[in-house]
Amino acid sequence: MAEGQFLKATDLQEACELLAQYGGKARLLAGGTDLMVAVNQRKLFPEVLVYLGDSGLNYINAEGDNLVIGAATPFTDIMRSDRVQEETPLLAEVISHLASPAIRNVGTIGGNLANGSPAADSATALLALGASLRLRSKTGEREVAVEEFFTGPGETMLEPAELVQEIIIPRQIGGAKWAYRKLGKRKAQTLSIVSVAISCPLEGGQCQGVRIALGAVAPTPILATEAARILEGKAMDAKLIDKAAKAAAEATRPIDDVRGSAWYRRRATEALVKQLLAQISA
Amino acid sequence: MTMKVVGQRVKRYDGMAHVTGETRFVDDVIVPGTLTVKALRSPVSKGTIKTMDTSSAEAMPGVAGVITAEDVPCNAYGLVPDQPVIADETVRFKGEVVAAVAAVDEDTALEALEKINLEIEEEECVLDPLEAMKPDAPKVRPEGNVFMYDERPFRQIILGDIEAGFKDADVVVENEYVHPSLEHAQLELQTSLAVPAASGKLTIYTVSQALYFHLGQLCGILQMEPDQIQCKSWAPKTGSSWRHNAGFSDVNYIGGTVGGGFGSKNDIHADHVTALLALKTGQPCKWRWTREEDLLYSTFRGAWFITIKDGVKKDGRIVARQMKSIRDAGGYSSLNPYVVDKHSFVATGPYFVPNVQIHGYCVYTNKPPASSMRGFGVTPSVFATELQMDKIAQELGMDPWEVRFINAYRTGDQTPTRRVLNSVALVEVMQKLAEKAGVDLPDKLKNMNSKERGWT
Amino acid sequence: MHSLELTVNGRSYQTTVTLKTTLLEVLRDKLFITSPKVGCNSGDCGTCSVLIDDKLVRSCITNALSTQGKEITTVEGLSKPGHLHPLQEAFHEKYGAQCGFCTPGMILAAKALLDENPKPSRKDVREALSGNLCRCAGYGKIVDSVMAAAEQMGQAKN
Numbered sequence: 001m002a003e004g005q006f007l008k009a010t011d012l013q014e015a016c017e018l019l020a021q022y023g024g025k026a027r028l029l030a031g032g033t034d035l036m037v038a039v040n041q042r043k044l045f046p047e048v049l050v051y052l053g054d055s056g057l058n059y060i061n062a063e064g065d066n067l068v069i070g071a072a073t074p075f076t077d078i079m080r081s082d083r084v085q086e087e088t089p090l091l092a093e094v095i096s097h098l099a100s101p102a103i104r105n106v107g108t109i110g111g112n113l114a115n116g117s118p119a120a121d122s123a124t125a126l127l128a129l130g131a132s133l134r135l136r137s138k139t140g141e142r143e144v145a146v147e148e149f150f151t152g153p154g155e156t157m158l159e160p161a162e163l164v165q166e167i168i169i170p171r172q173i174g175g176a177k178w179a180y181r182k183l184g185k186r187k188a189q190t191l192s193i194v195s196v197a198i199s200c201p202l203e204g205g206q207c208q209g210v211r212i213a214l215g216a217v218a219p220t221p222i223l224a225t226e227a228a229r230i231l232e233g234k235a236m237d238a239k240l241i242d243k244a245a246k247a248a249a250e251a252t253r254p255i256d257d258v259r260g261s262a263w264y265r266r267r268a269t270e271a272l273v274k275q276l277l278a279q280i281s282a
Numbered sequence: 283m284t285m286k287v288v289g290q291r292v293k294r295y296d297g298m299a300h301v302t303g304e305t306r307f308v309d310d311v312i313v314p315g316t317l318t319v320k321a322l323r324s325p326v327s328k329g330t331i332k333t334m335d336t337s338s339a340e341a342m343p344g345v346a347g348v349i350t351a352e353d354v355p356c357n358a359y360g361l362v363p364d365q366p367v368i369a370d371e372t373v374r375f376k377g378e379v380v381a382a383v384a385a386v387d388e389d390t391a392l393e394a395l396e397k398i399n400l401e402i403e404e405e406e407c408v409l410d411p412l413e414a415m416k417p418d419a420p421k422v423r424p425e426g427n428v429f430m431y432d433e434r435p436f437r438q439i440i441l442g443d444i445e446a447g448f449k450d451a452d453v454v455v456e457n458e459y460v461h462p463s464l465e466h467a468q469l470e471l472q473t474s475l476a477v478p479a480a481s482g483k484l485t486i487y488t489v490s491q492a493l494y495f496h497l498g499q500l501c502g503i504l505q506m507e508p509d510q511i512q513c514k515s516w517a518p519k520t521g522s523s524w525r526h527n528a529g530f531s532d533v534n535y536i537g538g539t540v541g542g543g544f545g546s547k548n549d550i551h552a553d554h555v556t557a558l559l560a561l562k563t564g565q566p567c568k569w570r571w572t573r574e575e576d577l578l579y580s581t582f583r584g585a586w587f588i589t590i591k592d593g594v595k596k597d598g599r600i601v602a603r604q605m606k607s608i609r610d611a612g613g614y615s616s617l618n619p620y621v622v623d624k625h626s627f628v629a630t631g632p633y634f635v636p637n638v639q640i641h642g643y644c645v646y647t648n649k650p651p652a653s654s655m656r657g658f659g660v661t662p663s664v665f666a667t668e669l670q671m672d673k674i675a676q677e678l679g680m681d682p683w684e685v686r687f688i689n690a691y692r693t694g695d696q697t698p699t700r701r702v703l704n705s706v707a708l709v710e711v712m713q714k715l716a717e718k719a720g721v722d723l724p725d726k727l728k729n730m731n732s733k734e735r736g737w738t
Numbered sequence: 739m740h741s742l743e744l745t746v747n748g749r750s751y752q753t754t755v756t757l758k759t760t761l762l763e764v765l766r767d768k769l770f771i772t773s774p775k776v777g778c779n780s781g782d783c784g785t786c787s788v789l790i791d792d793k794l795v796r797s798c799i800t801n802a803l804s805t806q807g808k809e810i811t812t813v814e815g816l817s818k819p820g821h822l823h824p825l826q827e828a829f830h831e832k833y834g835a836q837c838g839f840c841t842p843g844m845i846l847a848a849k850a851l852l853d854e855n856p857k858p859s860r861k862d863v864r865e866a867l868s869g870n871l872c873r874c875a876g877y878g879k880i881v882d883s884v885m886a887a888a889e890q891m892g893q894a895k896n
Contacts, residue, residue, distance in 0.1 A: 003739070003756075003757075004756065004757030004758075005757070006740055006757055006803045029801055029804065032799055032800060032801045032804065033781055033796070033799055035801075036760060036781075036798075036799035036800065036801055037780045037781060037799055039758045039801075040760070040779045040780060040798070040799065041779075041780070045758075046757060046758070047757075049757055049801070049803070051801075051803070051804055053804055076793075099869070100784070100868050100869020100870075101794055101847070101850070101865070101866055101868070101869055102781075102784065102787055102794045102795050102796050102847070102869050103781060103796065103869065105793045105794055105795055106793075106795055106800070187868065188865070188868030188869055189782060189784075189868060189869045189871075
């Protein structure tokens, strides 16, 4: 059996250089909560592991109108950050429903995104918050919106030698209403059957820039854009909420799996969107 | 007189070892030179093995031994000994063991499995017990898909005169109930460690919930004398509970430390395979199933399809019960016939019904064998009969409590299996229960007791 | 093979591992510390829970090489001969252990909680233990045990 290499990246630049050097052979290791499951199940045989635990990518900073979170920041740190709780409370709420304490202690937000799961819980929060990602490689960097990042189940637009450097989230300034609900088989340590995150800034009682994010109901986490358009610039009432909820269900492309049927997922999406919009408008 | 134990709260004898991490479950027993066991499992639900060539696997460095059906002295075990340790020719469920390997480590063992040349000719299978009962269904077993209780294809329980009972009834309430299959998901995986001695004797560390039962079966499989095997479960080292192990012939015998069983360890899952490999290789052999294997292929509570037809008087009395229960047993008998027995015995619940006809079927399908789980078939029986009580209440427009009080067993009642009950307290228990649940029962029910019928 | 140095229950160890070795394998197979159990090998059940630098983690999905130089605590490290940690005491007294398989992980999850929050509510306890499964379903008594330990530890401080 090949010996394999375990390489600790001491900073971002080194991580990028190692990725460039080893190309597709190298896998990034942060918390390992997805990667090591694949290794244990013999679905993945890494030859080179680039460890990001000491790479300095663990930070939560305010930059202008944005909150910037290093990709290797564990979920517990994000959830407990005063700044996150004040400026993007939706993200803190979503993380509190993600996996379990032991997983949140080491699992990182960048890892959750790069794993590309349609059920990635952090993705629904970030979609609703209008976040973008800074991707970095040895040769350069680019910033992409979260909705562009996911390309299919387990697939993202990351190039083999590219990594997620940080997550850029517009700070929610006063008045922004939000709501989140995750349906799983149980409350903790469970994958979403359906999750819905809504961010809805209200100006003079009217929705301004509402974003409705849906998880586990399509090949990638998605935004229900038509549903948002229905609400945009309007004051919510029961009829409008109904219409938006139906539009959100229309936007799904769910599958049948062990957790739930496509039929259930579509109906649950409609019910959750309705429930959360009612909660926001109340 | 103050008793030391009776009437006192007693700490668990093994509690101290549990909280300090000292308890040794089977997987925690470390014996130098232990080989890792892995099994090759059938990829199809039904088929005939055409080729089984293990020579390349055996030739691999690090592989100490490979066993197939040919290596099993007596290749049939179980309550009804119909299950092979290792499938011989015919496979009856996806995941059935067709060969096993002992190697120096897990990687080598898994690589060896890949080198076994296995060809199975897939055959039409049947997965639904209702389909399996049809005469032209694919045969899970040559003798038929339904277990024979003596001359009948079902366990029959008869009391009184069922036809007279229905004639006497004012209404008939008939319903179907389905109880899906359920996995124990006990935290401790199916695990076994077999350690051979130069004398030819074996020591087996087992997760068994049924030690003597399994010891007897192992002796049969291995064709060994009972006292050649020490079927040993592990006890904590703390305090005085550390005792000597004992063989079958010596009744000074240690109860097992089981990391959760719930019925999943009433069947041998791994001890026979580790025993055979230990005897073949002369080295200790440990087999710990993966969680995936345990969820997919270990025993479980099989599904039930239950029909209850009750003849009921307008006053709430059940005067006739006809019940047909079909148990999806999977590919082998395991404990299923007994599970169907117990299920059928309690088919009237804790209620007196004078005219009863129960038919319990144990039906084979091409699935892993189902077996015991928390109540040996009683739980699904109670599930169906209690729902039926609510349906009866609904049909008659009665309070569900009242229907239960009216029919509850009283002293002197006869059960469907003709046992006369002489110590009954169900009415009083339900009265207490209502009180605790904050339900104010009508006086009529409050005044009932278990001594008298009350409504005759 | 890669060299790995780590501290377990206050004692330092040096061993060798491969790229895919987990912390659980190091503890059980190399150091013969067997209180962390193999339950699922996928981070779902919590029987392999240990503390790394006082943080609760799943050792079955922790790459061993990522623990280089770290301090690991298992339940064996909580007690000294004749002296139990209050959590161990409480789990024994209040019947928090049934079959015992989840118990080491439960106690460590509870310790991680009490280290941060010495006066938890029952809800806090349930949340902190939410990733640890007990199939005997003894959750009520487990929560009782953690609450009793918290009280005991609070009194000891005053």
